[in-house]
Amino acid sequence: MVMGMKVELLRYTADPERLIAAAAKSCASKRTTTELLERLSDEKVSEIVRDVVDMGHLSVIEHAYFTFSIDGISRVTTHQLVRHRIASYSQQSQRYVTLDEENFVIPPTIEKKEKAKNLYLEFVRKAKEAYEKLLEMGIPPEDARYVVPQGITTHITVTMNARELLHFFRLRCCYKSQWEIRKLAWKMLKIVREIAPVLFHNAGPSCLSNGRCPEKKFPCPVKKLLERGKKSREEIEDFLENTP
Ligand SMILES: Cc1cc2nc3c(=O)[nH]c(=O)nc-3n(C[C@H](O)[C@H](O)[C@H](O)COP(=O)(O)OP(=O)(O)OC[C@H]3O[C@@H](n4cnc5c(N)ncnc54)[C@H](O)[C@@H]3O)c2cc1C
Numbered sequence: 001m002v003m004g005m006k007v008e009l010l011r012y013t014a015d016p017e018r019l020i021a022a023a024a025k026s027c028a029s030k031r032t033t034t035e036l037l038e039r040l041s042d043e044k045v046s047e048i049v050r051d052v053v054d055m056g057h058l059s060v061i062e063h064a065y066f067t068f069s070i071d072g073i074s075r076v077t078t079h080q081l082v083r084h085r086i087a088s089y090s091q092q093s094q095r096y097v098t099l100d101e102e103n104f105v106i107p108p109t110i111e112k113k114e115k116a117k118n119l120y121l122e123f124v125r126k127a128k129e130a131y132e133k134l135l136e137m138g139i140p141p142e143d144a145r146y147v148v149p150q151g152i153t154t155h156i157t158v159t160m161n162a163r164e165l166l167h168f169f170r171l172r173c174c175y176k177s178q179w180e181i182r183k184l185a186w187k188m189l190k191i192v193r194e195i196a197p198v199l200f201h202n203a204g205p206s207c208l209s210n211g212r213c214p215e216k217k218f219p220c221p222v223k224k225l226l227e228r229g230k231k232s233r234e235e236i237e238d239f240l241e242n243t244p
Contacts, residue, residue, distance in 0.1 A: 005071070005072045005183060006072050007068060007069075007071075007187040007191065008068065008069045008070075008191075009068055009192070010157070012195055013063065013064045013066075016063075016162065016195065016196045016199065017045050017046070017049045017064075017199055018037060018040065018045050019037065019063050020048075020049055020052065020061050020063055020162070020199065021045040021046075021048035022036035022040060023060045023063050024048050024049075024052050024057070024060040025040065025044075025048055045198075046198045049061075049198045050198055050201075053166075053198075053199065053202070058163045059163070061161070061163050061166070061199065062161045062162065062163045063162075064161060065160070065162075066160060066161075066192055066195075067157065067158070068157070068158045068188060068191075070155065071153075072105075073105065073153060073156075073180060073184060074104075074150060074151050074152065074154070074180060075094075075148075075151070075152055075153075075154055076105075076150045076178075077105075077178070077180040077184060079150075080172075080178065080181045081184070084160070084164065084167075084168050086161070086163075086164040087158055087159060087160040087164055087168075089156060089157065089158055089159075090156065091154060091156040091157075092156070094141075094148060094152075095142050097145070097148060097154075099124065099131050099132075099148065099152065101121055101124055104120075104153065105151050105153055105180065106120060106121075107151075107180075107244070108244040109244065120151075123149065124149060127148060130147045131147050131148065134147065162192075162200075165188070165192060165203070166203055168185060168188075169188075169189050169203045169205075170203075170204070170205060172184070173185045173203075173204045173205045173208075173240060175205070175218075175220045175243075179243070179244040182240060183241055183242070186237065186240060186241035189203055190241075204237065205222075205240070207220075207223070221243075222239070222240065225239065
């Protein structure tokens with residue numbers, strides 16, 4: 001039984017939109033950010049945050065940080081995740097893994113073909129055997145792990161600021177990104193939207209946030225969905241989160 005992906009927001013900058021608005025306003029004000037934090041109305045906070053995001057004055061949104069705990073994703077996906085450099089990561093060491101079947105992500109394309117799934121699981125069992133034999137031979141875990149397949153699950157703690165999150169969502173919520181990191185990105189986006197709805201209101205792939213697709217030559221079902229105009233944004237977001 002595969003556990004599945006688990007994404008939790010551990011900590012975040014308190015009142016992120018108010019902080020961003022106060023910092024932005026302070027640039028053209030005699031008042032300090034401390035004073036503005038107290039004085040700005042909720043409406044003004046929303047207006048300023050909307051403006052800085054729309055205008056692309058994004059350095060002020062770097063003041064807001066979000067830390068996630070992510071569990072049950074493959075090493076394939078964490079390798080893609082850690083390519084995003086404006087972030088901090090703490091990942092489980094592979095010296096402490098258990099190579100049981102339930103600790104492997106089975107891609108949906110493999111899951112739905114019995115023969116492919118059997119082949120995949122057989123390979124996992126062989127890798128486990130080889131790993132255990134190497135340990136028995138006195139090979140240290142950091143060397144024995146070279147036989148571990150990339151589908152093994154891992155856990156990782158990730159901290160990104162809001163600017164990096166917007167960038168990450170633009171790339172990784174897109175249909176062109178692989179299903180697992182795309183699912184992860186949508187889960188993260190849906191969580192931070194609850195905390196900072198104005199800041200992340202329009203976050204997501206370019207096609208949804210600004211109506212432009214930078215991947216013009218890539219065949220994408222979302223293009224067709226948008227052209228037909230029959231699906232709501234929410235339905236398209238669910239499609240992107242859940243379609244392998
Ligand atoms: C669909 C898809 C397919 C991909 N396929 C491949 C692949 O086949 N091979 C591969 O190697 N990678 C691939 N990648 C990874 C991709 O090339 C990037 O490494 C990854 O998406 C991180 O993006 P980034 O560098 O823009 O962002 P981040 O590292 O998150 O950085 C954010 C932004 O900060 C700025 N920045 C960060 N570091 C620097 C720097 N050193 N100098 C200047 N500016 C900087 C840039 O503006 C950058 O966009 C793929 C990504 C996607 C989304």
